[in-house]
Amino acid sequence: MTEPIITFDKVNKWYGNNFHVLRDIDLVVTKGERIVICGPSGSGKSTLIRCINRLEEHQQGRLAVDGVELTDDVKAIEKIRREVGMVFQQFNLFPHLTVLENLTLAPMWVGKMPRKEAEERAMLQLQRVRIAEQAQKYPLQLSGGQQQRVAIARALCLTPKIMLFDEPTSALDPEMIKEVLDVMTELAGQGITMICVTHEMGFAKAVADRVIFMDQGQIVEENSPHEFFNNPRSDRTKDFLSKILGH
């Protein structure tokens, strides 16, 4: 299970002419690997994973996902987006549709699936995240933790090969973080490739195969969780860890 599924090769990205947000990123993610990316805000971690499904465009370097190179090519982008699911910090559920409709929307309109089949699949995913009883409710009637679990289920409905998480628990009340992390941990145990930007170090220690630390657009250090937290190599990493693990 060591074939690469995502390859970053000297990827660079700029915002405008002066803000060099991703600098010479070299990264290989293998199939089934679970990666946690951490770092201070503004370090480019969200930008990096948003490049994977072309929510952001890189200007230099090669980025390939599951054998398909990411360029301006419309068909390539569509293919990649079918295989990559994303969960956002702000959930981004569609408030005017019920939970079930949120989940069946893409399978029906993009996957051209008949309604019945889409609904069956949706209910399956809702059960997987343990929220099946809320299927007919509207997103705004649910708590933050429930909404995020629905968002995860919605991404899973398209059976993606890769799941991206962009600070999924940062907008949640402390009591709800656990239910979402539990779902993510369970997901991690089922063989899906996961890349997660988060500050939850407990989750990283328990689940990640690799922890990556980014600062100022560069990958500063990457290692197994054990090595990363106990023997950080770079000074910058040590500085960061002391700040976030302090309290």
Next chain:
Amino acid sequence: MTPRPPPATRREWSLRSRAVRGMLYQVIAIGLIVLAGWFLAHNTLENMRVRGIQSGFDFLGQPAGFDIGETLMPYESSDPYWKAFAVGVLNTLRVAIIGIILTTLLGTLLGVGRFSRNAIVRGLCYGYVETFRNVPILLQLLLWYLLLTEALPDAGSPLSAFGIAFLSKGGLSLPAPVWAAGHGWGLLGALAGAAGAWWYAGRARRLFEATGKPRAVLLPAIGFIVAGALVGWAAGGAPTEWRVPVSGETSVTGGAEVTPEFIAVLVGLVLYTSSFVAEVVRAGIQSVPRGQVEAANAIGLQRGHTMRLVILPQALRVIIPPITNQYLNLTKNSSLAVAIGYPDVVSISNTAINQTGRAVECIAIIMAVYLFTSLSTSGFMNWYNNRSAIKER
């Protein structure tokens, strides 16, 4: 590593590229628009040829051949069309500028009145807003004109105030100074006084910041302006001649005359637009969160200071864009003066169309005049908005 500048973009020419598709859609869209435009232009030229309508702006140099009821600059019917249009533009500006000033005053009073502690005042303000907002402006203008021309007494026996101002069907006559050099100097003096007041206000603020003792600013400022005006007036020869209207057998002569058309347009526009301005002011004051007032009270600010230092600056940010919109609406609504006979630019353009048949050119002139006003006001408002925006991360 040190940051580098981005590389130049290479474009890959393929129909599946997002950039190429975008360009294709735009080319198709532009093509359709150009095609439609060509179709319309071709038809227009054909029709004009068939009907023998001439085109071109050369008619602007020809004599207009019609009189204009009220003008701010000297004008004869033998003057060229462009001069007639200029008179129209001046008339429009005249009613717009005075209208904007009056609307702001009345609208602000009404808007603030909605927060009065007295229920009758609140009710009156609310009733005013609902009444004047829900009736079309054209109807209101026609009503005011009707009232002025039917309900007022004849010019032979006008209503008078102190024997020097008269109001009748023929209009309003007020005493006015005979314009002499001294008045021009007086105005310059007033401007100089305003500059002096500005300097004094700055000095008072600096003294306040240095010593903590507040100094009155309003009265000295007024004093500066008045003193400056008086000095200028005296330096210019202290002219004292006035033109006083005299009530005659059939009409009032002399003095500064304000036609009933102008009064009707001004009153109608001001009363209508101030109902909208009142709503804008009310929304602005309401937009300041209650917590701001509470915080101001908590640090001990008095009611006047709270209003001036905390509420108004924040409310103004919310008020300025929509109130500029209302000013533009007032200016555009002044075009309805054509229904009453006030010679604004639309009215004169209408006459020109009837006389020369150059509909396209005259309408283009009207639109250009209003567009220029609207765009320059919007541009200024955008600049002001950006300048005063609350800085966010």
Next chain:
Amino acid sequence: MAADTFQPIAPRTAPVRTEGLVPWIRTNLFGDPMSAVTTVVLAALFLYALPGLANWLVFKAVWATNPETCQAARGVGACWGVVVEKFRIIIFGRYPFEQQWRPEIATLAMVALLIVSCIRTFWRPWLVLLWIGVMLLFFGLMSGGRFLGIDTGLEAVSTDRWGGLPLTIMLATLSIVFAFPIAVLVALGRRSKLPAIKTFCVIYVELIRGVPLISVLFMASFMFPLFMPPGVSIDVLLRVLVGITLFAAAYMAEIVRGGLQAIPKGQQEAADTLGLTYWQTQRKIILPQALALVVPGIMNNFISIFKDTSLVTIVSLYELTGAMGLALNSDADWRPFKIEAYLFIAAIYFCFCFAMSRYSLWIEKRLNRSTTR
């Protein structure tokens, strides 16, 4: 240690009443010295002016359709006889007298349709069919003769004889209905990343919003005939309708754009991640949310357009305001009583517009309730 049992205190009424009529008067009319003085002064003014006004409006007003009686009561009582006498011309314009039951039914049908469209429970697909049906009914009744190739058995009435209230309502309704799709497209175009489309939409909106409606109507009236191929003539009503529609669409585009801007960017991103195309995203995700937000704004636009239809008087279509002028200018007996007729029309406009603005406020509250927890 034994725990203390909690002894709840029974609620009592407040010692000083703050609710009720007398406390209300005390706070709102005589709250402080300034307020008290204002109350007294204003009350005195009312008592002074009100009897005269009430007399003029109601008690000493003349209802008989007799010009001499009205003339005799000038200055003392309003002449509502002019309204009674000229009612039909004011409301229906120059439409043939005996056929006026047709615009009556047509207008009632249109107003009923508008009221039904305002009630949320009726927002179903069959509403569209109802609209088409009522529109066909309206135009069929009003024009008569051969309508869409079918002989209606009614006397034909040409569009330049249509007028009064039916014309006002028809112009306002149709222009808003047709302006809506144009406005949505222009709003989307203005937010597009393609510069050519964005520029075109910006030019359209800023051009129309920068000029008064009357110049657009002049353009429609004088220039549209020139735009048609030679020999093709275009109905004056259609010209005016197109002019008002283009005008309304520019303002509505800005309102819709405001709604689109209020949708968080994350909605678009989530739709992108799920693989939805641009038009799928707009149709299923963005527009439903944006349009729900802007219903009050669109309602206000409708009220403005309703009032602005009065301007078509200036291009010789006799809607409500114009019909009144028509009714009285040609009749020397009743001409002195124009003021009463104007007040009558103002009251009609006021009723319609006030009702619509109340509705707009109500629906704004309803929509806000459903989007917050």
